[in-house]
Amino acid sequence: MTIASLIASPSELTDAASNKTAIVLMTRIRLARNLAGQPFPGWAKPAQRTRVAEICTAAVAAATPLKRSLNVAVEQLGELEKQILVERHLISRELSGSKQGSSVIISKDQTVSVMVNEEDHLRIQVLRAGFQLKKTWNVINELDTALEASLDYAFSPTLGYLTACPTNLGTGMRASAMMHLPALVISSQMEKVVRAVNQLGMVVRGLFGEGSDASGSIFQISNQTTLGESEEEILKRLTSVLQSIIEHELNAREKLLEADSGKLFDKIGRAYGIMQNSHLLNSSEAMNLLSLIRLGIDLGVFPDANRSTIDRLFIEAQPGHLQHAQKGEFDPAQRDLLRAAHLRSEFANFVRPDFSLINSNGKN
Amino acid sequence: MANPLKCDLCDKPATVHLTQIVSNKVHKVDLCEACAQAKGVTDPSGFSLSDLLLKASLNPEAASGAMRCESCGFTQADFKKHGRFGCPACYDAFKGMLEPMLDGMHKGTKHTGKVPQAALARQTLHERLSKLELDLSDAIKSERYEDAARTRDEISQVKQAPHQSPPR
Numbered sequence: 165m166t167i168a169s170l171i172a173s174p175s176e177l178t179d180a181a182s183n184k185t186a187i188v189l190m191t192r193i194r195l196a197r198n199l200a201g202q203p204f205p206g207w208a209k210p211a212q213r214t215r216v217a218e219i220c221t222a223a224v225a226a227a228t229p230l231k232r233s234l235n236v237a238v239e240q241l242g243e244l245e246k247q248i249l250v251e252r253h254l255i256s257r258e259l260s261g262s263k264q265g266s267s268v269i270i271s272k273d274q275t276v277s278v279m280v281n282e283e284d285h286l287r288i289q290v291l292r293a294g295f296q297l298k299k300t301w302n303v304i305n306e307l308d309t310a311l312e313a314s315l316d317y318a319f320s321p322t323l324g325y326l327t328a329c330p331t332n333l334g335t336g337m338r339a340s341a342m343m344h345l346p347a348l349v350i351s352s353q354m355e356k357v358v359r360a361v362n363q364l365g366m367v368v369r370g371l372f373g374e375g376s377d378a379s380g381s382i383f384q385i386s387n388q389t390t391l392g393e394s395e396e397e398i399l400k401r402l403t404s405v406l407q408s409i410i411e412h413e414l415n416a417r418e419k420l421l422e423a424d425s426g427k428l429f430d431k432i433g434r435a436y437g438i439m440q441n442s443h444l445l446n447s448s449e450a451m452n453l454l455s456l457i458r459l460g461i462d463l464g465v466f467p468d469a470n471r472s473t474i475d476r477l478f479i480e481a482q483p484g485h486l487q488h489a490q491k492g493e494f495d496p497a498q499r500d501l502l503r504a505a506h507l508r509s510e511f512a513n514f515v516r517p518d519f520s521l522i523n524s525n526g527k528n
Numbered sequence: 529m530a531n532p533l534k535c536d537l538c539d540k541p542a543t544v545h546l547t548q549i550v551s552n553k554v555h556k557v558d559l560c561e562a563c564a565q566a567k568g569v570t571d572p573s574g575f576s577l578s579d580l581l582l583k584a585s586l587n588p589e590a591a592s593g594a595m596r597c598e599s600c601g602f603t604q605a606d607f608k609k610h611g612r613f614g615c616p617a618c619y620d621a622f623k624g625m626l627e628p629m630l631d632g633m634h635k636g637t638k639h640t641g642k643v644p645q646a647a648l649a650r651q652t653l654h655e656r657l658s659k660l661e662l663d664l665s666d667a668i669k670s671e672r673y674e675d676a677a678r679t680r681d682e683i684s685q686v687k688q689a690p691h692q693s694p695p696r
Contacts, residue, residue, distance in 0.1 A: 200616060200651070203600045207614035283612065305642070312644040316651065318616035324639030326616040330626065331633055335641040365635065392636020 165234040165272055167245050171488065175252045175274045175479070186462050187410050188295035189342045189382070189475065192253065193304050196327045196336035197286040197311070200318040204328035205266070205281040213265030213281050220280045223314045224269045229276050229307055238266040244493065247484030253291060258282055276307065283328050284336075286311070295406065297339060297399050305395075324391060334391030339399055341406050342371070346381040346459040347416035348409075350428075354378075357409060365389055366405050371451075380451030380478060385409065417463070421522065429519050432460040439511040445504040446496070450481040464521040470514065477510060535560035597621035657686055 198204060202216050217237075225235050238246070238259060246260040255268050259282045266281040279287040288311070290304040318326040324334035332338070348354050358368045367388045370378040385406060387398050420428045435456035438445075445453075458474045460466050479485055481503055487493055490502055533542040535558060542558035595604045598621065602614025613619065619626065630637045660683045667676035 198616060200647075203615040204613060206610065206612055207600060207602060207606075308642075309644075309646075312647045315647065317644045317647045319644050319647065320616075320619060320639070321643075322638055323619055324641060325644075326619055328612040330613070330630060333630070334634065334639045337641075389634040391630060391634035391639060394641040397640075 165232060167234060167236060167241065170234050170270060170272075170274065171245065171248055173272075173274070174476070175254070186471070187344055187413055188406065189344055190253075190291055190293055191296045191300050191339075191341050192289060192291040193297070193300045193337060193339045194287055194289040195304060195308055196284040196325065196332045196338075197288065197308070197315075198284050198318040198326060198328070200316045202285065202318075204283075205262075205285060206283065206328055208265075208281075210264050216285050217265045217267055217280050220278075220286055220315070221267055221269065223311055224278045224280070224286070226314075227307055227310050229303070230269055230271050230278070232272055233276075234268075234270045234272075236267060238262055238268065239264065244484055244488055247482075248488055251479060251482040251484045254289075255279060256282060256287070259287075276303070284332070286315075295341065297341070297403055297406075301339070301395065301399055332390050335393075335395050335398065337390055337395055337398060338386050339402055340384045340386030341402070343383050343385060343406070343409060343413075344381060344455065344458060345383055345409070345413050346455050347420055348413050349378075349381040350431075351416050351420060353412070353416060354383075357412065361385060361405060361409070362388075364401070364405055366402060379448040380455040382451070382455070382478075417459075421463070425522075429465075432456050432463075432465055433517055433519075436460075436511070436514075436517055439507050439514070442504045442508070444500045445481075445507060446500050447481055447483060447503065450503055450507060451478065454478055454481065460517060465517045465519055466515060473510070473514075477507065480506065533558045535563050537563040595622055595624070653686065657683065660686065 199216060199219065202208065203212055205213060205216070208216065221235060224230055225233065238255075241249075241260075246255065249255040249268070249270075250257055250260055252274065254270050254274060254277045256279065259266055259268065259279045262282065266279070268277060268279050270277045275291055277289050277291075279289070288304060288308060290300050290307070292300045292303075320326055325332075325336040327333055327336050345354065345357075348357055361368050365388050367386055369384045369386070371380065371382045371384065385402075387402055390398070393401075435453040438453055439457065454474050454477055457466065458471065461468060461471045461474065480489065483496075483499055486499055486503055486506070489506070494502060533545070534540070535542045538560060540560035540562070543561050544559045544564040545556070546559070546564075547556050596602070597614055597618040599617035600615035602618050602621075604622065604625070607613060607618075607622065613622070627637060660679055664676055664679040664683065667673070667679055
């Protein structure tokens, strides 16, 4: 598979959206693994990095879920291609900036990706649309076991999988859910949620991980600790945290409808108007407007079938995807014009909001 | 003690004393005003102690001398700079400073999750073979031919084992 054909086909995130993905857009698990007796990528010499990459890519490409996958060295990717892969959560920003010996293997359906020589020798990742922690874990666990049959992992009986950074020791697992939480943002409860989630040993980040902002009211919630608990225990804890966040979001929606439905309808209606008529949209504003339309869909203002359109536009509004679609590189000001034009045409035939269809319970 | 507390990151007197509970564990740091500002401690929502603890536990006084990993040449100073280790063997080399650090960083200090069974079995086998081969050459060197023959047989047995059902 080539990078061009991968980019041309829809990612898991843009395709499989249904009402099951209403609040949890995507589930993702990654495992950090290293080879025994080899220096970690950040400390290895170029020849050692290349050697590790050869061993790892051979083993990974032979694994069943990664047959007929894209297997490419980072240095062979163009800037725009890398940006698109980051926007699809298939590679990290760290990998896209890394040097010789780093590569990525991505499955045809874009649900499995393995980064080689990122912070660790292997960063195995599986993602699924919707709230699917268990299923995602089963897939990644199986892949990891298959790789271990030919790779000698660095492992200690007391410390677990040995990773470059001690914060990933033990299971080497980070499980996360990407959540759309517009009502908690509108009612300024997010700060409180973040604090509560932190106390439970979980972390809240923006859409693109560490240091990114939460435009579009999209957040990633993941486990902070990796040692001292089994994978199942971590997933169980994360699941209960996510469920309680979902509950809080649904309550917040109900309260918004009860307390000041006019204000909420105004926000959604205006978002629709701007989508149809604006000529300049930066990516943050576009994300926030799309978020309001998506909230409208969850509330029943727009038909359910339109949710997958919005989830696709969340990605197409990103700078990398936008420039790729327009076949060129553009400065931010030009991008804002192009983004608005794209969204205008998408919304030209988008069904009109009907506020009489609102479900009083705020759920769909 | 009349000595005022010193900042965990530099040696200035500490004026900011922070206690935070992360996953049911109490963490305390003492910082000077400048470090507190730089680390965003004044912003309670966005601040997490874990990054800080990682560095604080690396105080020269907390760890004894400059440790070094024989396997990859990584030093304590390197860790202080990068926050990451050089190779898997570093976890042995820096054991002394690791434990207090892990205590603050994770839910526990002992792994209870998945174990790479296949990789470990291979490793055990490999270690056993290299020990037997050492025995063999020792036996030959000291002209203990009976021992050598026995060891040789054992080696060929062990080498066949992975193709059959698990030994004993």
